[in-house]
Amino acid sequence: MPRRSPLLFLLFALTALADDPPLKGVPACNRAVKLMEEGKPVEALAVLDAAKGTMDRKDEWIWWGNKGHAHWDLRQDDLALEGFKKAVELKKDCWFRVPCANLLHEFGKYDEALATLGGPIDPDYAERANRLRVVIKGPYRKRWPRACRKLEYSGKAGGHYNVVSDVGVETPELDRIEAEAAKLDPADKEQALQLDRLLEPSPQLVSLFNLLESTRREHLRLTGLTDGQWPKGKVFRVFVLRTQEEFLDFARAAGGEDARENLLGFYDPNFKYIQLYNQSGGGEVCGLHAETLDTLWHEAWHQAFDALTAQRPEWLNEGMAEFLGKGDASADGSTLSLGKLVKSDPRLITRYERIREILKEKRHVPFSEFFRYARDEWEEGDVLANYAQAWSVVYYAMNGDNAAFREDFRKLLKELLKGTRWQDAVKTLFPDAKLDEYEAKWRAYMEKLE
Numbered sequence: 001m002p003r004r005s006p007l008l009f010l011l012f013a014l015t016a017l018a019d020d021p022p023l024k025g026v027p028a029c030n031r032a033v034k035l036m037e038e039g040k041p042v043e044a045l046a047v048l049d050a051a052k053g054t055m056d057r058k059d060e061w062i063w064w065g066n067k068g069h070a071h072w073d074l075r076q077d078d079l080a081l082e083g084f085k086k087a088v089e090l091k092k093d094c095w096f097r098v099p100c101a102n103l104l105h106e107f108g109k110y111d112e113a114l115a116t117l118g119g120p121i122d123p124d125y126a127e128r129a130n131r132l133r134v135v136i137k138g139p140y141r142k143r144w145p146r147a148c149r150k151l152e153y154s155g156k157a158g159g160h161y162n163v164v165s166d167v168g169v170e171t172p173e174l175d176r177i178e179a180e181a182a183k184l185d186p187a188d189k190e191q192a193l194q195l196d197r198l199l200e201p202s203p204q205l206v207s208l209f210n211l212l213e214s215t216r217r218e219h220l221r222l223t224g225l226t227d228g229q230w231p232k233g234k235v236f237r238v239f240v241l242r243t244q245e246e247f248l249d250f251a252r253a254a255g256g257e258d259a260r261e262n263l264l265g266f267y268d269p270n271f272k273y274i275q276l277y278n279q280s281g282g283g284e285v286c287g288l289h290a291e292t293l294d295t296l297w298h299e300a301w302h303q304a305f306d307a308l309t310a311q312r313p314e315w316l317n318e319g320m321a322e323f324l325g326k327g328d329a330s331a332d333g334s335t336l337s338l339g340k341l342v343k344s345d346p347r348l349i350t351r352y353e354r355i356r357e358i359l360k361e362k363r364h365v366p367f368s369e370f371f372r373y374a375r376d377e378w379e380e381g382d383v384l385a386n387y388a389q390a391w392s393v394v395y396y397a398m399n400g401d402n403a404a405f406r407e408d409f410r411k412l413l414k415e416l417l418k419g420t421r422w423q424d425a426v427k428t429l430f431p432d433a434k435l436d437e438y439e440a441k442w443r444a445y446m447e448k449l450e
Contacts, residue, residue: 022047022050022051023047023050023051024051024054025051025054025055025056025059026055026059026062028047028048028050028051028054028063029048029051029055029059029062029063029066031044031047032044032045032047032048032066032070033066035047036066036069036070036073039310039311039421039422039423040421041069041070041071041073041074041310041419042074042419044066044070044073045067045070045071045074048063048066048067048070051063060090061086061087061088061090061091061094061096062087064083064084064086064087064090064096065083065084065087065094065095065096065099066083067079067083068080068081068082068083068084068086068087068096068099068100069083069096069099071083072099072103073310073419074310074419075231075307075308075309075310075417075419077103077106077107077231077232077233077234078232078233080103081100081103081104081107083096084096084097084099084100084103085100087100088100088116088119092119092120093119093120093121093122094122095122095124095125097116097117097119097120097121097122097125097129098117098121098122098125098128098129098132100116101113101114101116101117101129101132101136102132102270102271102272104116105132105135105136105237105271105272106234106235106272106307107233107234107235108154108162108233108234108235110136113132113136114133114136114137117129117132117133117136127256128270131253131254131255131256131270131271132271134250134253134254135237135254135268135271135273138151138152138164138239139164139239139241139246139249139250139253140164140166140174143174143178144174144175144177144178145178146177146178146181146182146199147174147177147178147181147199149199150169150174150177150198150199150200150201150202151164151165151166151169151174151201151205152164152201153201153205153206153208153209154209154235155209155213159209159213159235160212160213160216160230160234160235160236161209161212161213161216161235161236161237161238162235162236162237162238163205163208163209163212163238163240164237164238164239164240165204165205165208165238165239165240165241165242166241166242166246167204167205167208167240167241167242167278167287167288168202168203168204168205168287169202169242177198177199180198181195181198181199184198204286204287207286207287207331207332207333207334208238208240208286208288208333209333210286210332210333210334211285211286211296211329211333211334211336212236212238212296212300212333214329214333214334214335214336215296215297215300215324215336215338216230216300216304218324218327218336218337218338218339219300219301219304219324222324222338222339222398223320223410223413224410224413225308225413225417229308229417230308231307231308234307236272236273236274236303236304236307237272237273237274238273238274238275238276238296238300238303239273239274239275239276240276240277240278240288240292240296241275241276241277241278242277242278243277244277246277247260247275247276247277248260248261250275251266251275254268254271254275255268264276264277264279264291264292264295265277265292265295265296265299266299267299267302267303267306269302269306272303272306272307273303274296274299274300274303276292276295276296276299277292278292279291279292284331285329285330285331285333286329286331286332286333291347293329294325294326295325297324297325297326297327297338298321298322298324298325299321300324301317301320301321301324301325302317302321305317305320308416308417309416309417309419310419311416311419311420311421311422311425312416312422313371313373313416313422313426314373314374314375314377314378314386314390315370315371315373315378315386315389315390315393316390316394316412316413316416316422318378318386318387318390319390319391319392319393319394320394322351322387322390322391322394323338323339323391323394323395323398324338324339325338326338326339326340326341326342327339327340328340339395339398339399341395341399341449351387351388351391351392352392352449354384354385354388355388355389355391355392355446356446356447358385358388358389359443359446359447363382363385364385364389364443365381365385365386365389366435366439367393367430367435367436367438367439367442368432368435368436368439370386370389370393371426371430371435372423372426373386392442392446393442396442396445396446397409400441400442400445401441401445402438402441402442402445405438405441405442408429408430408434408438411429412425412426412429412430415428415429
């Protein structure tokens with residue numbers, strides 16, 4: 001009997017695999033979940049689409065919900081919402097109700113999100129649902145159910161941000177406005193106009209909104225992204241509280257027991273909002289203290305990048321946030337420029353100073369490792385050094401003398417926005433030999449940067 005070559009055996013094996021029928025029903029959903037856990041939502045969608053119509057009627061909600069999740073991972077938000085809503089329609093108490101409300105919140109549909117949370121909640125998701133309710137209602141609605149309107153602003157024609165803040169408004173004034181608003185009947189045309197005038201946002205709140213819209217434009221300019229690539233319909237929520245006490249109370253109510261005492265602000269990746277407080281003394285830009293302003297710019301990138309893609313390599317995410325966390329802006333926030341090089345600061349050691357010290361001591365992480373860092377590797381190392389190196393890599397991409405690196409950097413962003421696994425995108429665009437070359441040029445550039 002003639003012997004078959006190993007190549008023929010391989011071809012037969014591949015043919016057999018190709019001829020395997022697609023998974024059906026619940027096994028297909030289980031496989032899709034596994035693929036999503038591996039960061040492969042595109043492949044998960046292919047499995048789910050191949051299994052369409054194969055679920056038992058009682059299990060169809062599982063298919064729709066997982067399809068919604070795969071689209072959510074790809075930031076295809078309209079399709080994600082469609083999947084979640086269909087799952088909830090088919091099974092009222094399914095666990096997709098909370099993700100559905102979460103996504104409605106991201107779209108700025110706050111009343112609909114609360115109504116969705118009013119339905120039956122899976123017990124395993126009850127705590128998350130309660131926290132989401134807190135975030136949707138915000139920090140002021142309970143005390144000032146009418147006057148809270150004065151503390152929210154999304155632009156006259158609708159914008160990309162919903163800013164909630166009591167900065168620039170004192171508590172006694174809000175108590176007075178609440179009392180006056182209670183006397184007015186919104187059903188009466190004349191009194192409704194009086195109510196609108198009474199609840200007009202403060203100039204400082206409008207300035208905060210302008211600042212964030214200007215920040216978004218800088219994100220587009222510096223990354224080379226277009227308006228068409230920005231998430232459609234998303235309304236980014238930002239809470240700026242006047243005091244640290246308010247900040248901590250709201251953080252505990254919305255986020256549980258996470259320690260926030262030593263923070264000026266943070267981005268919450270679960271409910272997609274930014275929360276800050278304004279240090280006493282204020283500042284020249286929108287009345288914000290300089291450190292609060294830097295924190296806002298830093299966290300604004302995390303919020304935007306999360307909305308753009310689920311694939312976010314640590315060095316790129318933190319490096320961009322550090323790079324964009326310094327800038328100059330007009331007093332009303334309408335114009336600004338981000339990516340400012342700060343060489344020294346009497347308050348702290350700058351990223352510039354730290355990376356220069358690291359390079360002098362030859363302590364930087366080789367690019368072949370650094371570009372592949374997962375979150376745990378980032379946190380296990382010298383975190384301050386990691387932030388400094390990440391900042392310097394992004395600064396080099398944006399302002400350096402290496403056009404090839406800048407081009408690969410932007411190609412990486414484009415791949416991530418497509419939903420390509422960041423590990424695969426980095427491996428393809430930045431093989432070790434290329435990284436070694438880029439590293440040498442980066443180091444020479446940073447050592448000469450004055």
